Amino acid sequence: MNIAVIGTGYVGLVTGLCLAQVGHYVTCIDIDTNKIDQLQKGHSPIYEEGLDKLLRENRQQKRIEFTTDYDMGLADKQMILLAVGTPQKNDGSADLGALFSACRAIAEHLSTDVIVVTKSTVPIGTNERIQDYIKQHAVNNNAVSVVSVPEFLRQGSAVQDTFHGDRIVIGGENTEAVETVAEVYQPFNIPIIKTDLRSAEMIKYASNAFLAAKISFINEVANLCERAGANIDDVSRGVGMDKRIGNHFLKAGTGYGGSCFPKDLSAIIAYGRKVEQPLSILECVQRVNEKQMDILAGKVSKRFRGLKGITIAVLGLSFKPNTDDMRNAPSIPLIQKLIENGANINAFDPAATETAKTLLSDKVFYYETIDGALKGADCSIIITDWKEIIDYPIKLFKKHLARPIIFDGRNCFSLKIMKENGMEYYSIGRPAIFPIS
Ligand SMILES: NC(=O)c1ccc[n+]([C@@H]2O[C@H](COP(=O)([O-])OP(=O)(O)OC[C@H]3O[C@@H](n4cnc5c(N)ncnc54)[C@H](O)[C@@H]3O)[C@@H](O)[C@H]2O)c1
Incomplete structure (x- = not known):
C-alpha cells in the first residue's frame, strides 16, 4: 500500500521504516527541514538500534522517501499516519496544535479517499474531532475514515518493539477501514485488538498510567526498604515472581521520565478532572515520582x-x-x-x-x-x-x-x-x- 507518515520523530520514523520493511511504499513528511535533509542523505537524526540498517535497505529498495512537501508527500496515498508530537500544555492537558495543523494539511491536499491513522497519543474524543475537522476543511468530497492505532513502542528498543509488540490496537467506527488497517499490520504477525475509537484512546492512556503506577509503587517500597533494613532487589524479585503481578517495571530508581509517561499521566489526569472523574491514584503516582x-x-x-x-x-x-x-x-x-x-x-x-x-x-x-x-x-x-x-x-x-x-x-x-x-x-x-x- 502507498502510505504517508506525518511526523518523522521516534514514532513516525520507526513506524515508517518498519512498514516499508514489510513491503509497503512509505513517504515520511516532516516540517523540520534539518531532519528531512539528514534522512534524504541516508542519516538517521535519532539513535535507535537497527534503524540505520532499515534506512539503508529501504532506501536502496526505494520503498521509503522523505519530504517536507505535503503536495508530493500526500499524493496518491491510501493511508496517512499521524505521528506528530502531542506535548504537555501548562495546564497538564495535551497540546494538539501540531496534530490539527497536520490535519489541516491533509484536508487541503486531499485528492483520493483515505484512511487517517492516528499514532500520536491523544486524549479521549480527539479522533472524533479529527474526523470532523478534516471533513469541515476538506477541499473536495473524498471519503476520510479516521482510525486510532495507538503506539506502544519504547525508545531504546523501538524497532524490536514494532516487529514484536504484545498487541496492535485498532479502534474505529468504520469497519471496512479497521479491516484495511488490520491488513496493513498483518505482516507483523502480532495479536490485533479491534475496538471503537474512544476505547483505543483509553487503552493507550490506561497502559501508560498503570506502568507509571508500578514504578512509583516500587520506588515507595524501596524508600521503605531503606528505613526497614530490607533490600529492594530481593523484594522486587519476590513480589514480581507472582504471576498476577509480573516482574516488569518493578525496578527501583530515581523515578520515570521521558517523552511519554509524565505528559500522558498529566493528560489523563486533566481529562479526569474535566469530566469530573478525578484520578486520585494517578495524582499520587505523579507526586511520588517528583519526590523520587x-x-x-x-x-x-x-x-x-x-x-x-x-x-x-x-x-x-x-x-x-x-x-x-x-x-x-x-x-x-x-x-x-x-x-x-x-x-x-x-x-x-x-x-x-x-x-x-x-x-x-x-x-x-x-x-x-x-x-x-x-x-x-x-x-x-x-x-x-x-x-x-x-x-x-x-x-x-x-x-x-x-x-x-x-x-x-x-x-x-x-x-x-x-x-x-x-x-x-x-x-x-x-x-x-x-x-x-
Ligand atoms: N516516543 C515514544 O516512545 C512514544 C511511544 C508511544 C507513543 N508516542 C506518541 O507518539 C507521538 C509522537 O511522539 P515522538 O516521540 O515520535 O515525537 P517526536 O517529537 O520525536 O516527533 C514528532 C515529529 O513531528 C514533527 N511535526 C510537528 N508538527 C508537524 C506537522 N504539522 N507536519 C509534519 N511534521 C510535524 C516534528 O518536527 C517531529 O519531527 C506523541 O503523541 C507521543 O506521545 C511516543
Whole structure:
C-alpha cells in the first residue's frame, strides 16, 4: 500500500521504516527541514538500534522517501499516519496544535479517499474531532475514515518493539477501514485488538498510567526498604515472581521520565478532572515520582554536609539507556539542583551529550569517556543504566575518583562487589556500603 507518515520523530520514523520493511511504499513528511535533509542523505537524526540498517535497505529498495512537501508527500496515498508530537500544555492537558495543523494539511491536499491513522497519543474524543475537522476543511468530497492505532513502542528498543509488540490496537467506527488497517499490520504477525475509537484512546492512556503506577509503587517500597533494613532487589524479585503481578517495571530508581509517561499521566489526569472523574491514584503516582527525583541530591548533600564546591561525575544523562532522548530526563532537575547548590558537574553519556548541551546549564563539563568524567571528582552519581556504565570496572572508579564514593540511582552494582572493592556506595532501597577501615 502507498502510505504517508506525518511526523518523522521516534514514532513516525520507526513506524515508517518498519512498514516499508514489510513491503509497503512509505513517504515520511516532516516540517523540520534539518531532519528531512539528514534522512534524504541516508542519516538517521535519532539513535535507535537497527534503524540505520532499515534506512539503508529501504532506501536502496526505494520503498521509503522523505519530504517536507505535503503536495508530493500526500499524493496518491491510501493511508496517512499521524505521528506528530502531542506535548504537555501548562495546564497538564495535551497540546494538539501540531496534530490539527497536520490535519489541516491533509484536508487541503486531499485528492483520493483515505484512511487517517492516528499514532500520536491523544486524549479521549480527539479522533472524533479529527474526523470532523478534516471533513469541515476538506477541499473536495473524498471519503476520510479516521482510525486510532495507538503506539506502544519504547525508545531504546523501538524497532524490536514494532516487529514484536504484545498487541496492535485498532479502534474505529468504520469497519471496512479497521479491516484495511488490520491488513496493513498483518505482516507483523502480532495479536490485533479491534475496538471503537474512544476505547483505543483509553487503552493507550490506561497502559501508560498503570506502568507509571508500578514504578512509583516500587520506588515507595524501596524508600521503605531503606528505613526497614530490607533490600529492594530481593523484594522486587519476590513480589514480581507472582504471576498476577509480573516482574516488569518493578525496578527501583530515581523515578520515570521521558517523552511519554509524565505528559500522558498529566493528560489523563486533566481529562479526569474535566469530566469530573478525578484520578486520585494517578495524582499520587505523579507526586511520588517528583519526590523520587530529589532522592539522590538529598543523599549526596547529606553525605558531604552540603554540595558547595564538590565535584560530581554524573554518569548517564538520557532518560533511559539506548536512546539520545533527554525529554523529561531525571538528570535535568537533578543536575540543576546540584549546580544551584554549588556543586561542579562532570557529565558523561554515550549518546545524549549533544542534546544535553542545549538543555543543561553551561556550567556542566562534558566528557567523551567515563574515565575523563571521573578523574579527580569527589563522587559519582549514576542516573542512567547504560551498558557502558554497568560494565565499567569498579577498580577504575576507585582509581579515577578522588574519593571512592558512588551514588547509584539505578542499582547497577551488587552490594557484594562494592564491599569487596572497598567502595562507599549508596543505592536505592538497599543498605549503604561503607569501606572497612
Ligand atoms: N516516543 C515514544 O516512545 C512514544 C511511544 C508511544 C507513543 N508516542 C506518541 O507518539 C507521538 C509522537 O511522539 P515522538 O516521540 O515520535 O515525537 P517526536 O517529537 O520525536 O516527533 C514528532 C515529529 O513531528 C514533527 N511535526 C510537528 N508538527 C508537524 C506537522 N504539522 N507536519 C509534519 N511534521 C510535524 C516534528 O518536527 C517531529 O519531527 C506523541 O503523541 C507521543 O506521545 C511516543
